[in-house]
Each structure stands twice: as structure tokens, then as C-alpha cells.
Amino acid sequence: MRKPKNGGVWMILPLYLFTIAFVAGPLIYVVALSFATANEGYGVTWSLTTANYTRILEPVYMKTFVQSFQLALTSTVLNCLIGYPFGYYMARLPDKQKKRAMIAIMLPFWVNSLIRLYGWIIILQKKGMLNHVLQSLHLIDKPLKILYSYPAVVIGMIYVLLPFMVLSVYSSAEKLDWSLIEAARDLGASGTKAFWTVTFRLTMPGLLSGIILTFIPSMGLFFIADILGGNKIVLVGSLIQEQMTRGSNWPFAAALAVILLVMTTLMIALYRKLTNAKKLEGMGWE
């Protein structure tokens, strides 16, 4: 008895046209570009070559990938260590405090990350707050040179990505059936044992999706490396930016972007599979 719903067609048209022209179009163009050859200036010759991809395998660029990977790994591991207890304890707060903690953790999301990173510059710089405090407490003689170093970049990465980790751990710890832990304790398990055999296993999905959400972004966040690391730390993201501007080899930049895009897509697919699996199984990750 329903009327034919043809009213949707003209409503959808702007979205379809816009998305195809400016989302699908550019992405397809860049994939094509990654197989082209760079000319002098910004021009390209359209030849089907895989040279841009094999060029990534050159030691200089592989080093960038390895460096990005290491940095991503370091910040992800630290993110887990800091973020897991954070999210876990948050889930165990009384309801009212839980709500407040939620708002407190969401709010910085909306604060421009530049402003937050700028705050770290003020704190970490040579004549900054941290050194001032440490020196007046006579803990150090000479100011520490943290800013424009590897640790500064790691701090920045963790700082920007931690909320993602906390929120995903929180969401799986929140759904935890506490009577299971209670049962384990009743059956004689120590608190530590109950945690590792029950709680930790059941919150694994949250931890894993947190890892997925933070790992790939930390390879692309070039402005963190740029602001807090000076020019010393080159990430895949910085390499793309450099090739687009000073290097002016766009096909190579396109190839790098495609690789990063493929990795991101894989991570998203994995994330979806994980969250769906979680839904289907109710809670456990087996």
C-alpha cells in the first residue's frame, strides 16, 4: 500500500554529485597519479609505472617508514599502559562521577590540537615551566632539553591520541558483568588473578580497538613531529608534505599516500570486524 518513494531522488542528488566529484574523484585521481612519472616543476607524464612504489623501498625512505613505525609503536604501547588503567578506573566510578569524567575527557577533543600542543611547548621549552619548577626544586642543575627531541614528539602523540584509547577501554569495561569477577573471587581467585583471567580478557576488545584507533594516525600526524620535534623526526606524513611542497614530486607523494590509505583502510576494516564480533558475541573476545 506504500506510495512509490521517488521523492528521494532529487534530495539525494547534491550529496551523490558532491561526494562523487570531490571525495571519490580526488581519491581515484591520486591512485592514478601514483603510477605516473614526475616532470620538472609540478607536471606529470602519464605512464603506467610502478617506479614510485619501488622507490619507497629505497633505504632513505624505508628509514622514514621504519622511524614512523617505531614512533607509532612506542606511543601506542605507552598509550596502552597509561590509557588502560585510565579507562578501567573510569568505568568503575560511581555514575555521577562517571558522567563528569566523560565530559572532561571529551572536551579536549574540541580544543584545537594546535592550542594543546602549544601548551606543551610552553611547558617543555628550555626556559619553560618544567625546567623552572625542576630547577627551583634543585632536582636538576642545567635545564633539560626536551623540546625538539624524540621524547617531546612521543609526549605530543600520546597526549593527542590518549582519549581514543581511554574511551575504547572505557566502553568495554563499562559493559563488564562484575558478577563474573565476583564469582572468580568467591571461587578463591586472588584479586590479581581474577583481574588477569576475567577482567583483562573481557576488556581485550576495547584495548584492541584502542590500538587500532591510535596506531595509524600516529604515522600521519606530521604536525606534531613538526611542532614538537623540530626538523629532526621525519614521519611518513612529513615526507608526503615535503614531497608535495619542496620536493615537488607529486607522483611519489601520491604513492606514499596510497600506501598509508591502504593501511588505514585495513585498520578500519579490522576495527569494524572487531566491534561487530563484539556485538555478536555479547561481550567476550575469544
Place this chain on the structure above:
Amino acid sequence: MGMSRVKKNPRFAGFYLGLMFFIMYLPIAVVVVFSFNESKLPVAFTGFSTIWYEKLFQNDAMLEALVNSLILGCLSTFISAVIGTMGAVGLSKIRWRSKGAMEYLSILPLMIPEIILGMVLMAFFYMLGLPFGMLTLLIGHTIFCVPYILMEVKARLSGMDPALEEAARDLGATSFRAFLDITLPLCMPAVLSGSLLAFAMSMDDVVITIFINGPRVSTLPVKVYTQIKTGVTPEINALCTIMLGVTLLVLGASALVKRINKTGENADEKQAH
């Protein structure tokens, strides 16, 4: 209740959470506090002063960037509100096979790393021969603004009774009239809160903007970015504080819209009963 024994946090937990939140908000607090500091050195608070704000407002390049950001934010929010709202309503009606793919594709700009989106757009606009400037920025910002509005309106529509619009159609309204008189007013809160988020995101973006702004046009966050790279000055503190204030205002407005809408709904329900 035996439950409380296992669910209770150890005393250490409170300390840990407190410390974490302190570290989280410390950099933001530092920026705000030192924007009102008399001294140029951000190590100790020597006295309250608004001198850095005064200096900021004498800086023509900054003001121009601010105007650019505002124009860009308003225009891209408006265009994406139109595209996103119509798109969400349209998506709820059609049963095409491409629907799922289209939904995925239109939300994609939020999921791929910003650097890739920026780089991809730069190459694409260059290929099209578009001059880098306001136009490319407008298209670029609209691309990542659409998903916010689309998602908000879609969520709102899914909780709505399709019979309302059908009734209007049965009573002889054209589909356009039915949309204007029934669907749009009901979606308006979602359109507004989505638009506010989109506006905040547009006012905030650095990475995508930096690829497509061209040599002459600058936005506020891009100005901040280039300044930060050259060093710390109290004017940037003042600027960041203003940007922070604007973001909080927009967020507050968005929350208010949602709350008003909720109480309105509750009142409707009470009336109905």
C-alpha cells in the same frame, strides 16, 4: 551487596585519574593563564595584563586571517548543511544498491588521515586548474563538514515516524512541500547541532587548509601554526585563548540546542498523554 567489593576502585585509582586529568588540562590552562601575564616569559605569573590582546588586535594580518576563517566557516557550514540534510533525508527514502557505498564514501573524509585528504585535494584541484584560495578552501572544508551534519540528521531521522510525511503526501502535499512542512522542521535541531560541530571543525582545521590555501589566503589556525613554528610569543597565547573561547561558545550553544529540543520533546509527550 557483594558487588561493591569488586566494583569499588582502590584509593590509588582516584589519585591516578586526578593526575591524568590534571596533565590533560595543564597545557590548555597554561596557554590561557599566560595570555593574561604581564611578562613576556611564560615561566611565572608576574601580573595580570591584557596587553597581548591589545597587541593582537593591532595586528592586521591576524585580523584578516580571522575574517577569512569566519567567512569560510559560515559558507562551508551553510553549503554542507544543505547537502548533508537533503542527503540524509534522501538516503532514508531510496532503496538503491549504491546506498551503502555512498554512505560509506560520504563519511570517509572523517576517517582517512587529514594529511592524505589535504594532499589528495591539492593534487586534484591543481589538475582541475582551480586557483588555490577561497574557492578551493570552501570546497575542501565542505568535504569534511558534510559528514557531521549527515550523521546528526541521519540519527535524528531514524528516531522519527515516517508516517507523518506519508500522511502529508496522502493529504495531497507534493514531496517538496511535505519535506519543507514536516520533515525539515522536525530535523532542525539535528541540522543546527550538526552545523555547529561543522563550524567548529572548519574554524579549527590546519592540516587540510595548509595544502589548499595557496600563497595569499591564510586562516586563523594556519597563522597560529606558522607562528608556533617560529617560537613562543604571548600574542599566540591570547589568540589561542580567543579560539578556545569561540570553540567553547559553539559547543555550549550546540548542547543548549540539544537540551531545548529534548525538553520540547518531553513536553510534547506529556501533552499527548
